[in-house]
Amino acid sequence: MQKIPYFSFKHQNNQIKDKVVQAILDVFDAEWYILGQQVAEFEKEYAAFNQVKYCLGVANGLDALFISLKVLDIGPGDDVLVPTNTFIATWLAVSQTGAKIIPVEPNLLTYILEPENLVKAITPKTKAIIPVHLYGQACNIPEIINLANQRNIFVIEDNAQAHGATIAGKKTGSFGHVNATSFYPVKNLGAFGDGGAITTNDEILAQKIKAFRNYGSTIKYYNDVIGINSRLDEMQAAILRTKLPYLDQWTAERIKIASTYHQLLKNIDGLILPVTSPESTHVYHGYVIRTNKRDELQKYLFNKGIETVIHYPVPPHLQKAYSHLGYKKGDFPVAELLAETCLSLPVWNGLSEAEIKYIAGNIKNFLVSGC
Numbered sequence: 001m002q003k004i005p006y007f008s009f010k011h012q013n014n015q016i017k018d019k020v021v022q023a024i025l026d027v028f029d030a031e032w033y034i035l036g037q038q039v040a041e042f043e044k045e046y047a048a049f050n051q052v053k054y055c056l057g058v059a060n061g062l063d064a065l066f067i068s069l070k071v072l073d074i075g076p077g078d079d080v081l082v083p084t085n086t087f088i089a090t091w092l093a094v095s096q097t098g099a100k101i102i103p104v105e106p107n108l109l110t111y112i113l114e115p116e117n118l119v120k121a122i123t124p125k126t127k128a129i130i131p132v133h134l135y136g137q138a139c140n141i142p143e144i145i146n147l148a149n150q151r152n153i154f155v156i157e158d159n160a161q162a163h164g165a166t167i168a169g170k171k172t173g174s175f176g177h178v179n180a181t182s183f184y185p186v187k188n189l190g191a192f193g194d195g196g197a198i199t200t201n202d203e204i205l206a207q208k209i210k211a212f213r214n215y216g217s218t219i220k221y222y223n224d225v226i227g228i229n230s231r232l233d234e235m236q237a238a239i240l241r242t243k244l245p246y247l248d249q250w251t252a253e254r255i256k257i258a259s260t261y262h263q264l265l266k267n268i269d270g271l272i273l274p275v276t277s278p279e280s281t282h283v284y285h286g287y288v289i290r291t292n293k294r295d296e297l298q299k300y301l302f303n304k305g306i307e308t309v310i311h312y313p314v315p316p317h318l319q320k321a322y323s324h325l326g327y328k329k330g331d332f333p334v335a336e337l338l339a340e341t342c343l344s345l346p347v348w349n350g351l352s353e354a355e356i357k358y359i360a361g362n363i364k365n366f367l368v369s370g371c
């Protein structure tokens with residue numbers, strides 16, 4: 001039987017192996033392991049890639065979101081709008097600041113936040129919106145920025161799943177006042193460990209971020225604010241530098257995989273395919289389908305050697321960690337329906353057309369003939 005994992009690094013790793021080994025040796029030889037030349041160069045290169053003036057490397061995506069909120073002075077008494085359907089980190093970052101989470105339902109077909117829902121959720125206390133370019137699809141960020149600017153609200157893009165996506169000809173992660181991203185290994189641009197970054201065009205915010213990630217210090221042993229230790233390390237920066245030049249090619253391959261799934265899976269009763277809104281582009285961090293028979297389908301595929309994943313099985317408002325907020329089942333029906341029906345299919349560089357056909361064929365067999 002064929003075995004198709006949900007994710008594999010094999011193909012990418014083979015492509016970059018020699019360069020990664022050299023990059024690690026370079027760090028070894030430099031004898032400078034924290035905030036050195038590799039991080040500085042990566043920050044420049046990623047800023048150029050992401051079409052922003054400033055990029056600051058941090059330890060991970062959750063810290064990137066948290067620091068973004070902190071440098072905007074968001075804390076107790078402030079409301080922050082977040083999607084009901086997202087990875088938990090988006091919520092955790094807001095909780096860490098002491099601000100109040102205002103959950104907003106996404107569009108059921110595109111799975112992402114729409115400006116109309118955001119407008120309805122804004123309160124007099126709303127200080128920031130965190131749109132998440134979930135599964136790799138760009139939110140209509142120009143419109144979100146417009147509505148936020150009219151009301152003096154900050155926008156922090158959560159770009160963890162959408163490196164390289166564009167909207168209105170510009171990269172996601174270049175619109176918000178500050179933007180957070182993650183280089184967790186399986187993200188579209190991934191390190192070989194934890195990593196993250198914050199991007200912005202605002203020089204003052206960039207300086208604040210630079211200090212905040214480093215104990216709140218600009219000059220060693222002199223501390224201006226109560227910061228944290230959250231730095232991208234030299235080794236990860238060196239590895240990210242070797243991977244970044246491949247990202248556009250890897251993204252194009254992901255888009256091709258998604259379009260092959262689309263061709264093979266369209267017009268199947270009971271199967272809902274991901275919709276890309278006309279304003280948006282998609283870099284397919286995930287190819288997320290929906291069906292009422294999700295659990296049975298996942299089991300069926302597993303028995304055929306195909307591994308799939310649920311993103312995400314429990315929406316944040318129903319997590320034990322958030323029980324104190326008092327939400328119950330039925331409060332956010334769109335997120336709950338997504339959690340009950342969504343299934344992410346394998347999308348990784350090197351996934352062959354034959355493998356995609358095998359996956360799609362089995363989905364069809366299960367949903368059309370029930371076997």
Ligand SMILES: *Cc1c(COP(=O)(O)O)cnc(C)c1O
Pocket residue numbers: 060061062063086087089090132158160161181182183184194195196
């Ligand atoms: C991965 C992810 C994060 C958090 O990134 P880490 O580096 O794992 O902390 C935040 N938001 C979204 C949408 C993510 O997918």
